[in-house]
Amino acid sequence: MTLEEHYAAILTELGEDVTREGLARTPHRAAKAMQYLCKGYHEDLETIINGALFTSSTREMVLVKNIELYSLCEHHLLPFIGKAHVAYLPNGKVLGLSKVARIVDMYARRLQIQENLCREIAEAVQQVTDALGVAVVIEAQHMCMMMRGVEKQNSVMVSSMMLGAFHDSPATRSEFLSLIR
Ligand SMILES: Nc1nc2c(ncn2[C@@H]2O[C@H](COP(=O)(O)OP(=O)(O)OP(=O)(O)O)[C@@H](O)[C@H]2O)c(=O)[nH]1
Numbered sequence: 001m002t003l004e005e006h007y008a009a010i011l012t013e014l015g016e017d018v019t020r021e022g023l024a025r026t027p028h029r030a031a032k033a034m035q036y037l038c039k040g041y042h043e044d045l046e047t048i049i050n051g052a053l054f055t056s057s058t059r060e061m062v063l064v065k066n067i068e069l070y071s072l073c074e075h076h077l078l079p080f081i082g083k084a085h086v087a088y089l090p091n092g093k094v095l096g097l098s099k100v101a102r103i104v105d106m107y108a109r110r111l112q113i114q115e116n117l118c119r120e121i122a123e124a125v126q127q128v129t130d131a132l133g134v135a136v137v138i139e140a141q142h143m144c145m146m147m148r149g150v151e152k153q154n155s156v157m158v159s160s161m162m163l164g165a166f167h168d169s170p171a172t173r174s175e176f177l178s179l180i181r
């Protein structure tokens with residue numbers, strides 16, 4: 001069965017009439033939407049980085065903050081939405097600016113839990129840049145906690161992953177944390 005046929009079966013199971021006008025193309029649209037939201041499975045680091053790694057002698061922290069993020073929780077297939085802050089300490093190379101956001105998207109466009117998303121982004125930036133340290137903080141709101149279940153509208157989940165100098169040096173970590181505050 002195709003994804004589209006599965007969606008038609010789900011709608012029928014939910015009590016809908018998939019032949020009514022408004023739903024006629026919904027299985028097709030839903031399949032396309034879900035494929036888009038999960039497109040990260042078909043992307044890989046090398047292709048998205050596309051060689052945009054530049055030699056630089058800077059040793060100062062590079063921070064890209066407030067990168068918006070849309071993902072799906074792997075437990076309920078409901079969105080979680082928020083922002084990511086990504087920093088690294090260059091070790092001879094800097095990454096094309098847009099590539100940091102592309103890395104975030106590649107992992108966000110999969111079924112995720114926030115903690116693993118954080119770790120995967122940090123490890124990817126580390127792998128690509130060979131940085132002296134990488135820090136990732138994600139703040140997000142989970143629809144599975146808002147629209148259903150415990151129904152809390154204002155709670156925000158904050159997760160972090162600190163590698164290298166951000167893990168080992170309190171001064172580096174606190175510089176990062178004060179910059180994203
Ligand atoms: N740690 C973590 N938990 C998550 C994330 N997204 C969803 N969850 C949680 O996953 C848990 C799944 O719990 P279950 O008891 O198996 O599922 P449930 O009965 O639907 O849980 P409720 O949401 O409490 O109704 C819930 O506590 C969710 O809040 C995430 O990104 N990280």
Ligand SMILES: [Zn+2]
Pocket residue numbers: 073074075076077078142144145
């Ligand atoms: Zn969930």
